[in-house]
Amino acid sequence: MKVYWRYTHGTRNTYAALYAACEREGFVLEPASAPARDITCYSLNSLNSRALLIEMEHADCITVAGGPFATACYREVAKKADYVIVGEGEHRLPSLLSSIEAGTAVESCGIATRRGYQPADSMVRLDAWPPFSQMKGYVEISRGCPFSCAYCQTPRIFGHGMRHRSIDQIVLHASRYRDARFVTPNALAYGSDGRKPRLEKIRSLFRQLRNNIYFGTFPSEVRPEFVSEEALNLITTYCANTNLQFGAQSGSNVVLERLNRGHTAEDVIRAVELCLDAGLSPVVDVIVGFPFETDVDQRATADLVRWISDRGKIHAHLFMPLPGTPLAGSRPSPLIPELSRMLGSLALKGKVTGSWSDPKIAFCGSCSNDRA
Secondary structure (H helix, E strand, O other): EEEEOOOOOOOOHHHHHHHHHHHHHOOOOEEEEEOOOOOEEEEEEOOOOOHHHHHOOOOEEEEEEEHHHHHOOOOOOOOOOOOOOOOOOOHHHHEEEEEEEOOOOOOOOEEEOEEOOOOOOOOOOHHHOOOOOOOOOEOOEEEEEOOOOOOOOOHHHOOOOOOOOOHHHHHHHHOOOEEEEEOOOOHOOOOOOOOOOOOHHHHHHHOOOOOOOOOOOOOEEEHHHHHHHHHHHHHHHHHHOOOOEEEEEOOHHHHHOOOOOOHHHHHHHHHHHHHHOOOOOOEEEEOOOOOOHHHHHHHHHHHHHHHHOOOEEEEEEEEOOOOOOOOOOOOOOOOOOHHHHHHHHHOOOOOOOEEOOOOHHHHHOOOOOOOO
8 A cells, every 4th residue: 555645845844753653654655746546645734725625625545634724624624635633643644544554444533534523532642753764854852832822723733731752762863963953832841841941851951962952943942931041051051053033923912911922022022131141142033913903012013123123133924813723714904004114124134034914925934833
């Protein structure tokens, strides 16, 4: 039985993880640019789902769909795909492939079909599955997030409890690279419950790695309230990165509270100042155009962006409603001219990157921790 992976932009790390999981059970996910027999697997996100759903509907093979869009909209996707993996796929995909190969009934929890869906009753233990094998990807060190940011899919897919890969396993897989880069919702939450850092865990990790370590930068970031003198001292002592990336999202505390961000604009300012004191360049993510933003809120964001741009860089992008989140189905608010002009001017100076007119551009350039 041949199994293919429908390769698309932005799904490389998902492919790497599921390639490793399937390989261990005797299945090789061959990359493909179109549906191929016997089975073709898809990872759907908000950008590629429309085209790939049409493709799956007309595919002359068994189709298996997963990913953030499929998890949030499994009923819709199950009308086009033969099987939909809802949530994490390391166990479910190989199990599904084994059932199909054996010709037995597929009754696994967490897999939706046109006939119905039974929710999964367990979550993946990261040490039980390698982050990659022959198809290399970044080392995923944590999953889950205790926060419930209204625009974010992460806690809705991976849960509110954080799970961590052990230091031994991280070191083992990172040894295949010269530079160690990690996937995690919040790098400074490694080893913790996600609400209060455990820096001794991070120190232990750093001491055992023999790579050039990049931590709190692409393809992950940190939360601003986790930035402290002690945390930055660890990074400047052990790591190679010269910048630190974290999310502000808005300069308005009213907006941050409605988003359930769990921090304030003042936390962002303090994080920027701490980075500068430590000799690190702050790179701050900002989302503009939240559906409930007022002109006053946008001016507060403009003030914060202007202040940060004198000290670091901004990655700005337009709000994009993602399925399965509280803000799904909403529309971005138009930007006030003052904010739009300022972002454009700062972009010309190299202080702002991203797109605040088309959310699809920013989405493609961001780090997505999707997992089919």
